Each structure stands twice: as C-alpha cells, then as structure tokens.
Amino acid sequence: MTDIRVPTLGESVTEATVGQWLVKEGDTVNADDPVVELETDKVSVNVPAPSAGTIIKIAAQEGDTVELDALLAQLEEGAGSAKSNGSANGNGKAAAASSAAGSSAGEEIEVVAPSSGESVTEADIGEWLVKVGDQVSQDDTLLSLETDKAAVDVPSPVSGIVKEIRFDEGATVTPGTVLAIISTSDDVPASAPAKPAAPAQSSSSASAAKLTPASERVVKEHGVDPAGITGTGKDGRITKGDALAYVKSGGDAAQAPAQAKPAAPRDLGPREERVKMSRLRQTIARRLKESQNTAAMLTTFNDVDMTAVMETRSQYKELFEKKHGVKLGFMSFFVKACCHALREIPDVNAEIDGTDIIYKDHYDVGIAVGTEKGLVVPVLRDADQKSLAQIEKDIADFGRRGREGTLTMEEMQGGTFTITNGGIYGSLLSTPILNMPQSGILGMHRIEKRPVVINDQVVVRPMMYLAMSYDHRIVDGKGAVTFLVRVKENLEDPQRLLLDL
Incomplete structure (x- = not known):
C-alpha cells in the first residue's frame, strides 16, 4: 500500500486546503494521474498518483486544511508491482515511513523533526500530545512544533507504542533531530484509544492556558501581556510566531492596549450569504x-x-x-x-x-x-x-x-x-x-x-x-x-x- 501525502509546496507554505477530489474510493489510476487539487494561499496544485493502482482510502475531505506531508489517501498498487515508499517529501519522515513498511514485531522507528521551509532552521517544541507508553496509530499527531512562521503538527509515521520522548516542551530543535521513538508490534490495535477531552479552563486562567511553552518564553522575555495576542495555532493557541509578531509590532502590556478580540459572527439577513474567504x-x-x-x-x-x-x-x-x-x-x-x-x-x-x-x-x-x-x-x-x-x-x-x-x-x-x-x-x-x-x-x-x-x-x-x-x-x-x-x-x-x- 502506498500513501499519497501533501507535497512540499514552497519555502513559505506550511499548509493547504483540499479543494477537489478528482477520484473516489475504488477508482483505478495510472502513475502521475492527478488525484486531488490542493489550494494554498498562492496557487492551486494537483497532486499526482505516485504509481498505478486502486484508491482504497481517502483520508482528507474537501475543505479540510492539511499540513505538509499529511496523509491524503492510500493507494493499493497493481498486482506484482513493487511497493513504493512514497515520495521524498523533504520533511525527514520518508526514511521512517519506508523502514516501517516492512517492520517486524518490536522494531523501533524514529520520529524526526520535519523541515518547515528553506528559511526555517530551527523550531521549538510546543506541546506533546502523547506520553511514554501511549498507543498511537499511523498519522496520529504526536506533538506540535512552533517556528517563527507557523505551528506544525508532527504525525506518527507508524502504529505502535511511544517508547521514548527525547525533548521536553519548549526545547529548540533543528530539522532532522530525533524527537521520539515508536516501538511497533504486530498486535498493536488499528486505532489508538480516544484521548479524554481536556477539562474546561476557568476564565481567570484562559490567557495562560493559550500559551505554549515557546510562546510563554517570548512573553516573559519581553514582558508583554498575552491577553493582547491573538492566537493562530490549533484551538486558538498562541504560537511563538504570534508572540514575536506582537512584540515586533510594539505590543506591550504597559504601553499598548490589548488587541480587540474577534467579534462573534453576526446574524445574517434574509438576502445575505456567508462564504468563507479562500486561503488566497x-x-x-x-x-x-x-x-x-x-x-x-x-x-x-x-x-x-x-x-x-x-x-x-x-x-x-x-x-x-x-x-x-x-x-x-x-x-x-x-x-x-x-x-x-x-x-x-x-x-x-x-x-x-x-x-x-x-x-x-x-x-x-x-x-x-x-x-x-x-x-x-x-x-x-x-x-x-x-x-x-x-x-x-x-x-x-x-x-x-x-x-x-x-x-x-x-x-x-x-x-x-x-x-x-x-x-x-x-x-x-x-x-x-x-x-x-x-x-x-x-x-x-x-x-x-x-x-x-x-x-x-x-x-x-x-x-x-x-x-x-x-x-x-x-x-x-x-x-x-x-x-x-x-x-x-x-x-x-x-x-x-x-x-x-
């Protein structure tokens, strides 16, 4: 089985929106046939099939936002064809995914820090979503990395058990650094158990809860008020890039008023229509x-x-x-x-x-x-x-x-x-x-x-x-x-x- 993943889209592009699927599950395709259209903030890109075969699973739906190397679909190759190990996607996962394809019970797979673009040389570990001993499925998010431009989720390259976590939250790492070790096993469940929902935060701790370790460090170093920072990360979290941008714009708790929070969407009239802005x-x-x-x-x-x-x-x-x-x-x-x-x-x-x-x-x-x-x-x-x-x-x-x-x-x-x-x-x-x-x-x-x-x-x-x-x-x-x-x-x-x- 071959994975079809989000390709590298340019040095400043970290995510894309699934525009239109050109195939459906069960369709047969030839190598290089376009299977899905991705819309970035600059251009639309067709993703081709890496080899001939049958589409057996579509993992991302139209309208979904996907990050670099996220799983889009799975392809079952034609009988007798060699198994593809996926394209060289430049994020450091190719080797791990390839070695995992033929893994035997108990094999240890490295999870490495991906590249987030040519101009990005380091990232901070924002938040671990798993701990040692947790069971994970392939493509489950393990942690988030924060650069000065974006927050990037790092998925698991294989199904298995988290054996080792090598860096704490807030640590700075470079592309290619080994972040964790996943131990594979023949009897690992197909799906990891659902993680319990986090308890609701009280209003007094809401601002602090939105900070990740990396952004918290920036806030403390520059003495700014996090209440004035609008978070662009997952679930409204304040990323390192958000904090740096706020500092660069002159934001300061003692000098600058808190930024206005986005207003709730207003009710539509009988002859109005709400359409989400395209990424472009x-x-x-x-x-x-x-x-x-x-x-x-x-x-x-x-x-x-x-x-x-x-x-x-x-x-x-x-x-x-x-x-x-x-x-x-x-x-x-x-x-x-x-x-x-x-x-x-x-x-x-x-x-x-x-x-x-x-x-x-x-x-x-x-x-x-x-x-x-x-x-x-x-x-x-x-x-x-x-x-x-x-x-x-x-x-x-x-x-x-x-x-x-x-x-x-x-x-x-x-x-x-x-x-x-x-x-x-x-x-x-x-x-x-x-x-x-x-x-x-x-x-x-x-x-x-x-x-x-x-x-x-x-x-x-x-x-x-x-x-x-x-x-x-x-x-x-x-x-x-x-x-x-x-x-x-x-x-x-x-x-x-x-x-x-």
Missing part, C-alpha cells in the same frame, strides 16, 4: 495590511502622453504578430521603461533587511494578474534582457495559467519591482500598495483623450495617469519622482530605450 484571499488581505503597517508608503503621480507608443504599436502590430505569434501590447513597453529607470535609481530596486539595504543587480519584474480567485503576481525574470516579443509571450502565458490556477510557487517569488494595470478595468487613478519586501510599484491606468498644452497650443492627446508608490524608508522623494519622470520620458520617446539615454 486571506493571504492577500494579510499581506496588504502588513505592507501598510510596515512600510512608510507614499505615492507620487505623473501623466504620460501615449501617442508615440500607440503609433508604434499601430504601425507594427500586424507584422509583429505575424513574426512572433503574439500581439504587441502596452505592458512590454512599460516593463522596458521601468527596467531602464531602475538602473538609474537603484534604491527603487532594493529592499530593507533589518538595518541593512540589499541592492540588486537583476531586474525581476512582477506583473499583477487578476484571476477569479484573486490577484497573483508572477515574475518576469531578468526582464531587462528580454525582447518585447518575449515579454508579451510571458505575460500572455502568465495570464492564461493564472486563470487556470497552474502557476507555480517559484514563478511568484523573488520579484524586485511590480507593475499593476488597473486601466484594463477602467481605473482612471489609484494608489497601488507595495508588494513587500519590494520598495516600489508602478500603477498604470486607462488611456483617455484629454486636452493638453504643447508649444503653447491646446491639442488632444491620449493620456495616462501613472502612480508610483514607494517605501519612503529607503527611497527619497527625489529618487521616486526622478524614476517616474524617466518612465514617462522613455514612453513618450521610445527611441531613448534603443539609445540607452
């Missing part, structure tokens, strides 16, 4: 609010005469499409104009890291793409080195796959600057919000004919308002205005791009 929409909301709370954001405006670009596009659009197989749009001109300006004003292409500034000698431009599920920002790598045709092809591909939900995590990470076009929806003017940790974002708007004065004559020209939002902590007003003027000049006289002026 929740992440968009959180990241935009974080951007406003973190950056000293300011917006400067200008307008650009689009006559030259529109005439160039009108003159060559048929020949361009015939040769390159893609339509010549406006976005490629803006990408080129921005890359040219970023070279001159490097602060706009940089980011703040603590008390340091990281300057970047590459120009990876994020292009905001609207989809039915929300806004995604795939990245044009080395956009300064791409031709107009390649930029248009990449943007068209991003738009198509964004609507299909097939963009990958890697394609939406690591941008140095972002362009968003509200003009396609009819927007005349807006103030775009920074895509942190980037320091600048350009907002395009609709083109409309307006009277302007040129050489003391009032003429009608196709004009577009441009909005440049920037982080004033790193970009001065002079730099931001100069950047926007350079973009304007490059668009009004595209030959400047050819001559590198």
